[in-house]
Amino acid sequence: MKDEESREKIDEIFCDVIEKMAFMFGEPVTGDELPPSGPHFYSTEMSFHGAREGSLIIAVPAAMCAEIAANVLGVDIDSELAESRSCDALKELLNVTCGNILTALAGEEPVFDLHPPTLSEMDEDGWNKFLADGDTLAYNVDENPVLLKFSFKS
Amino acid sequence: MAYNVLVVDDSVTVRAVIAKTLEIAGVPINELYQASNGQEALDLMAENWVDLIFADINMPVMNGIEFVERMSTEGLLGTIPVVIVSTEGSATRIEQLLRKGVSAYIRKPFTPEMLREVVDRVMESGNEG
Numbered sequence: 001m002k003d004e005e006s007r008e009k010i011d012e013i014f015c016d017v018i019e020k021m022a023f024m025f026g027e028p029v030t031g032d033e034l035p036p037s038g039p040h041f042y043s044t045e046m047s048f049h050g051a052r053e054g055s056l057i058i059a060v061p062a063a064m065c066a067e068i069a070a071n072v073l074g075v076d077i078d079s080e081l082a083e084s085r086s087c088d089a090l091k092e093l094l095n096v097t098c099g100n101i102l103t104a105l106a107g108e109e110p111v112f113d114l115h116p117p118t119l120s121e122m123d124e125d126g127w128n129k130f131l132a133d134g135d136t137l138a139y140n141v142d143e144n145p146v147l148l149k150f151s152f153k154s
Numbered sequence: 155m156a157y158n159v160l161v162v163d164d165s166v167t168v169r170a171v172i173a174k175t176l177e178i179a180g181v182p183i184n185e186l187y188q189a190s191n192g193q194e195a196l197d198l199m200a201e202n203w204v205d206l207i208f209a210d211i212n213m214p215v216m217n218g219i220e221f222v223e224r225m226s227t228e229g230l231l232g233t234i235p236v237v238i239v240s241t242e243g244s245a246t247r248i249e250q251l252l253r254k255g256v257s258a259y260i261r262k263p264f265t266p267e268m269l270r271e272v273v274d275r276v277m278e279s280g281n282e283g
Contacts, residue, residue: 020263072167074174088167096262099241108245114212116164 009104010137010150017097018141022071022089026141031131034138034145037061041122042087043130044094048102051110054152056098058090059122059130064144065090091117101150156184157277158202162195162209162221163239172208172239172269179266181273192221199231206277207236208260211247222254235276239264 015026040062047055060068065086070077072089094117102112122130130136130147139146159176161169169188176183187202189195193216195209211218218238226232235257242248248259257276260268 017263020265069167073170085167085170088165092165092167092171096241099243099262103243108243111244111247112242114241116212116214 006105007137010101010148011139013100013104014097014137014139014148017100018068018093021093021096022068024068024071024142024144026139026146029138029140031138033140034131035140035143037063037145038127039124041124041127042090042119043122043126044087044090044117044119046091046094046098046117047115048098048112049115050112051106052112052152054150056094056101056151057130057147057149058094058097059127059147060090061144062121064141064146067142067144068093087119091119097148098150105152156182157205157273158185158187159183160187160189160195160198160204160207162189162192162207162213162218164190164210164213166190168210168239175264175266175269176273179270179273181270192216192218192224195221196224196228196231199234204234206273207234208239209236211238211240211242211251219251219254222251222256226255235279237272237276 011028018024018026041059042062042065043057043059045055045057066082067077069086069089070082073081073085075081098114135151136147136149161172163169173186187198187204189198191213209218209221222236237258237260238251238256239260241262243261258272260272
């Protein structure tokens with residue numbers, strides 16, 4: 001995802017979705033401006049097909065997942081519910097972001113089928129490699145670093 | 155009047171969010187049922203009457219579209235308003251769903267106000283019919 005207009009749309013959508021869903025405030029930053037975190041991260045990915053094929057990946061620090069879940073569910077961050085739903089909440093954030101990006105970039109006519117999100121652990125090395133990818137976008141979300149990569153298959 | 159509401163989504167988190175948002179929106183709820191796919195929802199409705207259904211599109215076993223199609227062939231069940239809650243914004247897909255008998259469509263992320271407005275609208279039009 002290289003062109004500036006698409007990048008701006010993705011920035012706007014991701015920040016809007018995380019604000020509306022999780023009441024967290026994000027801003028696009030460069031890799032150098034990311035707040036420190038680690039060493040454990042989660043990466044969630046979903047692919048889509050239909051009018052076009054592609055995928056969306058979002059990676060966050062492991063500790064941020066419970067914060068997202070707590071805000072989405074309206075419960076305390078230390079609650080058992082926030083802990084048990086943390087991975088599911090991250091997948092849902094990805095799902096909503098992906099659906100909204102597709103409409104923004106491809107328009108309202110094409111139909112896409114979204115595949116269920118998958119989740120995997122990511123270590124610091126994996127995080128740094130993902131950050132170094134030229135198509136990866138970086139965000140500061142309430143002092144948490146977040147990485148996102150959206151791609152259409154050519 | 156308080157409603158019996160059924161929320162159909164394979165994500166436990168999304169079901170919890172819809173339940174919480176209905177509460178914040180002040181929608182009067184008598185019973186809140188949950189199912190993780192269309193088949194589970196049909197099984198649940200064989201035993202319990204519901205007034206209003208919120209359903210996702212993408213679910214395993216039986217997705218939201220198959221679920222709506224099955225409901226339309228099941229007599230009285232076909233009269234229950236179904237509101238699709240999904241991330242998909244395709245106008246083509248939304249038109250397909252409305253033609254199949256879906257009452258309304260809410261796109262995620264949604265607010266309590268959006269949910270309340272849709273509930274009032276679909277329940278009002280159901281009462282008029």
